Amino acid sequence: MSDDEYSADFEGDLDEDEYEDDFDEEDTRPSSRLQRMPRSPVPTNIVDESVARPVSAPRSPRSPPPAHVADETLVALPSPVSEVKPPWLASLAADDDATWREVPEAVRELRTLLTGDPGRILPAPWRKQGLCFVEDGGAVQYGLEQHDGGPCGVIAAVQAVVLDELVYGGSARPWDAKARSKAVAAALVTVLWRAAAAAAEERGGPPVATLCVLSREPCAADAAAALRPDGVTERLSLRCCASPEELERLVASQAVQRLYEARHGPGAVLLLLSAVLSRTVAGARGDGDDGDRCFIDGRGFANFEVINLLLFGRAHSNTFDGVRDVDGVVLRGAPRRDRVGLLAADEARGYFAVGDFLKSPRVPIFIVYSESHFSVLFSDDPAVLDRDADRPFDLTYWDCLSTEDGPVRLTVDPCLYDASGKSHRPVPPAVDDDAALIPPLDVVVRTRWPNAGIDWNDSEPIL
Numbered sequence: 001m002s003d004d005e006y007s008a009d010f011e012g013d014l015d016e017d018e019y020e021d022d023f024d025e026e027d028t029r030p031s032s033r034l035q036r037m038p039r040s041p042v043p044t045n046i047v048d049e050s051v052a053r054p055v056s057a058p059r060s061p062r063s064p065p066p067a068h069v070a071d072e073t074l075v076a077l078p079s080p081v082s083e084v085k086p087p088w089l090a091s092l093a094a095d096d097d098a099t100w101r102e103v104p105e106a107v108r109e110l111r112t113l114l115t116g117d118p119g120r121i122l123p124a125p126w127r128k129q130g131l132c133f134v135e136d137g138g139a140v141q142y143g144l145e146q147h148d149g150g151p152c153g154v155i156a157a158v159q160a161v162v163l164d165e166l167v168y169g170g171s172a173r174p175w176d177a178k179a180r181s182k183a184v185a186a187a188l189v190t191v192l193w194r195a196a197a198a199a200a201e202e203r204g205g206p207p208v209a210t211l212c213v214l215s216r217e218p219c220a221a222d223a224a225a226a227l228r229p230d231g232v233t234e235r236l237s238l239r240c241c242a243s244p245e246e247l248e249r250l251v252a253s254q255a256v257q258r259l260y261e262a263r264h265g266p267g268a269v270l271l272l273l274s275a276v277l278s279r280t281v282a283g284a285r286g287d288g289d290d291g292d293r294c295f296i297d298g299r300g301f302a303n304f305e306v307i308n309l310l311l312f313g314r315a316h317s318n319t320f321d322g323v324r325d326v327d328g329v330v331l332r333g334a335p336r337r338d339r340v341g342l343l344a345a346d347e348a349r350g351y352f353a354v355g356d357f358l359k360s361p362r363v364p365i366f367i368v369y370s371e372s373h374f375s376v377l378f379s380d381d382p383a384v385l386d387r388d389a390d391r392p393f394d395l396t397y398w399d400c401l402s403t404e405d406g407p408v409r410l411t412v413d414p415c416l417y418d419a420s421g422k423s424h425r426p427v428p429p430a431v432d433d434d435a436a437l438i439p440p441l442d443v444v445v446r447t448r449w450p451n452a453g454i455d456w457n458d459s460e461p462i463l
Contacts, residue, residue, distance in 0.1 A: 121229070132261050141175040191275055191310050209240065209241045316332040376400070392414070395412055
């Protein structure tokens with residue numbers, strides 16, 4: 001298919017105001033960082049295509065147009081890449097003559113996996129969240145911005161991979177818009193190729209990554225007729241890449257970058273959908289402890305399956321190391337040590353375990369799970385991961401949902417306390433001591449550095 005043929009699928013003008021009106025719902029963003037969302041379910045840990053043109057179809061029930069980016073951002077995609085059948089499509093069809101007409105069934109399966117019900121549309125905050133950087137005049141050159149509560153799991157995971165690319169990938173400072181877009185593109189490649197590699201490991205054969213973009217028409221008439229349209233899932237158009245290099249060229253195109261980075265576009269959920277399809281729907285469902293557990297809970301929050309899929313390419317339900325067999329039930333956690341880690345306040349409260357794979361990443365970048373919210377904690381000094389370190393060091397905390405407060409610099413003294421109580425040093429405050437008003441972020445840090453004292457450096461502690 002030529003670029004001109006592909007471009008014909010996107011003729012017409014997009015009305016930005018119309019797009020916003022379609023998704024005009026109540027703002028779910030907390031009024032401040034001190035006002036967090038209700039606690040979401042904890043993980044089930046033990047305490048411990050070449051472009052696939054949408055099938056031509058008459059307009060079905062009116063669905064919202066895709067993200068409010070100009071049409072030209074969707075038409076300049078590179079020439080078709082690998083002529084390969086996507087692995088997820090083969091899993092939906094019993095014969096070898098399957099065509100893209102199976103996409104409607106894929107849409108139903110995708111919605112079921114993400115929301116638990118194919119009739120339930122994606123929550124508005126997910127449909128309106130791009131992989132965009134904060135608009136602060138360049139004061140925080142690395143920071144992604146989350147608009148509303150809900151998709152923090154995807155944004156925090158992408159933020160962590162973007163930080164790895166910027167801080168440890170040799171990108172020269174200051175990081176301008178070009179460097180930031182390059183980092184986002186690198187994050188897309190990293191996430192999707194991991195998922196594709198996981199799928200290939202199970203089925204055999206080479207990895208095939210799938211990237212989701214949007215068409216102007218529903219992929220087939222029956223897809224939009226049978227499902228309540230949400231402006232995203234029924235408009236998916238897919239590209240398959242059989243090598244990281246092909247994927248890199250695709251995501252580096254201006255068309256893809258502008259689609260995924262559109263401030264109020266669907267970049268975040270398109271990445272999640274792409275990761276699921278690269279892993280395959282069946283593979284992603286089978287990764288979890290419970291095949292009926294959806295990725296987005298009833299309140300619109302991401303479950304841990306989303307985090308593990310984006311970090312490891314496998315949608316495991318837990319954060320402990322490896323696999324556990326509990327009374328014949330196989331539970332899966334972090335499969336290996338990787339570049340980015342995770343820390344959770346709920347571990348200190350005994351709700352679940354975080355293993356050494358996530359506590360000891362290859363670079364000091366951690367996704368933070370605290371008070372039902374995902375954010376990021378990092379350092380540009382790899383020496384902070386030395387467990388024998390006894391000198392104070394700095395960590396930077398960035399909450400993509402509370403960008404108006406800016407980053408917080410925490411100075412960590414790893415030897416201020418003695419949790420064992422065997423020395424002259426005091427023991428750290430008890431986690432359940434309500435009178436002590438311990439900031440949850442302090443609790444998070446002590447899950448990795450048990451004897452740490454934390455200085456907020458004149459910033460107001462987040463309680």
